[in-house]
Amino acid sequence: MVAEFGFSLTDLSQGVGEVIALGDERCQSEPYTLAESVVADHLSRTLHWEHEKAQTFLDRLTLRPRAKFLSVNSDAWPWRYNREWSYVRRPLIRVGTGDGSQLVWGARHTWSSGSYWVNLIYSGRLRSTSSAMKKLLGVIRQDENKAFEAHVVDTLKAGGCSLAVRGVSKIAGRRLTSAEGHDLGDIDALGINAARRVIIVIEAKDFEMSRNPTEMANEADALLRGDKSALFKLGRRTEWVRQNLAVTLTHFLGDRDTTSWTVTSAIVTSRDLMAPRVLASSVPVVPIGEFEQWVAAELVRGKRGNGRRRS
Structure with missing residues (x-):
């Protein structure tokens, strides 16, 4: 998991929980909207993560604007399953760019994305790129x-x-x-x-x-x-x-x-x-x-x- 994404399943669970808790604390209603830098700083502070790890976590769970919608090829097609760039897998929405970017999310969908990630891995359906994750998925399928x-x-x-x-x-x-x-x-x-x-x-x-x-x-x-x-x-x-x-x-x-x-x-x-x-x-x-x-x-x-x- 770390080799593939830069964080573990435990990190995923804790990170998702903290993102939801931060929205509950800082926002009056859903969908929650906060500056991306605020969310990254919160993860770093509460979970004792390096800033790079916090940003990597957010990047993996965030949908962001693309200059060309189809630049991610078939991953942009909404009728396909198991897409890396799907809202099911990326419950945070980035609005704006650069230092002024904001994240928008809902508590329930963000929470459900965690179980989706876990199911992808333990069902062996994750499309992996790292040798370590491919080996793990092979062991899971065999078991x-x-x-x-x-x-x-x-x-x-x-x-x-x-x-x-x-x-x-x-x-x-x-x-x-x-x-x-x-x-x-x-x-x-x-x-x-x-x-x-x-x-x-x-x-x-x-x-x-x-x-x-x-x-x-x-x-x-x-x-x-x-x-x-x-x-x-x-x-x-x-x-x-x-x-x-x-x-x-x-x-x-x-x-x-x-x-x-x-x-x-x-x-x-x-x-x-x-x-x-x-x-x-x-x-x-x-x-x-x-x-x-x-x-x-x-x-x-x-x-x-x-x-x-x-x-």
């Missing part, structure tokens, strides 16, 4: 993905799988590879019901809800379209399990008998997404809220199917 995979495993068990695991990178010491020797990656989650002789291979996707056509197109690509999609990757991993069924059963159950086993698969999403509603998929795409019921029904179908291998 969220692992937590979602663990949730999927718990739901597999709740739905009736006697054995469920996540992050399967090797089976019987073998990595999952294609016939050409290409690494197929890890199976996000795998559930087994030995009594009903069913294996369920899962691709877990913790997605943010798409909010505009561009994000919907990206969601469709990531989920269902092309050789980098979840659907394509899941299909190859599921086929590996089918082709190595005896090895898989030996690894997890200590039994090589493949008679009447069913191997099926699904993509599990953290939200009820739009893409699966408008695009065809060869495997079910199931929101996590409906997944337990889906697993229970799939195990019943597997028992009735007795030996059919579905994808």
